Amino acid sequence: MTRFTLAPVGWRPRVPPVKAETATPDQLAALEACPPAQRRSTYFLTLANDPGSLGERGALFTTVMYAEGGLDRAERELATTIVSMVNGCEFCTSVHARRFVELTGDEAAMQRILDHGWAEEPDPRRAAICRFAAALTRDPSAIGGADLAPLRAVGLTDLELLDLIHGIAMFANANRLMLSLGDALPP
């Protein structure tokens, strides 16, 4: 798993992105639904080619990652990093690993996960989140009530569980978009 890094990874689209200056009103409205800091990124401008899906999917992404309350934001970033590693998305892994470090200041913990995986994760709450993120990503058809027991045991509430499921599901989506529509450019 050594190809995963905290360093910024670039992304080059395989489909021409929309240009902000020549975007249609529909495309601009769809971009407005995306997270403010990223709505002029090459990635979102590429998705703006189909404004109908971007408007809904961008708004879904924003609420899943940033909605107030519920699962701690750093834990959402942790889960989405694990999903991205399982799916082999170097770009998404580097973005969300960095956000985790920004929010927690715990670079050592994230570097350890990027280098060696999460099997030996010492923090029980983080370990439970990582294991569930990997399991729901790999084989959703095998997930049942028993898989939630370790999460409940470390104190996740129903709302935190919902946020976690939303985050994991969102990155099944995000990783596929990123891997299919462009090339990752390693640092």
Next chain:
Amino acid sequence: MAEDLIELLLGIDPDDPVGLLRRQRPEALRHAEGAFRELLLPAEAGRLSHAERAALALRIAVAERSEPLVRAFRVLLERAGGAALAERAEAPGITGEDRFAALLRYADKAGLRPNEVSAADIAALSGLGLGPREIVALTQLVSFVPYQVRLIAGLRAVQQTQAKR
């Protein structure tokens, strides 16, 4: 529209425990339904018909073994007049060299093994006459079904643990 696909497939009412839980995240509920409609039943389908969209969504749901979504997309496919595509969509391999075979080939890669998608696969879609809009819509579609699959699987698990309490 009051109806919500995820709730329909889970067989729950809005005031069931999982329904109430989901309403603590109303935007996630609303936009998951919105993305589903924009991708499967868009007002302007462009060069990717409703029947083709339903067939490709069905293929991903079959591969991911999500029975509720398989049933839902079969119905959508039939309603879109694409019942003739069902057999090939649900078959494990790909037969033929026509447009639908090329769409299936891309759906399998982007939806199931996205690490394997290359620039040549995107160029092949252009070769079918799909423009940037349809290529993005197609990729969104086969990337969104995996979202639905995992949301339903996760909510089912929550449902099971709540029933036991």
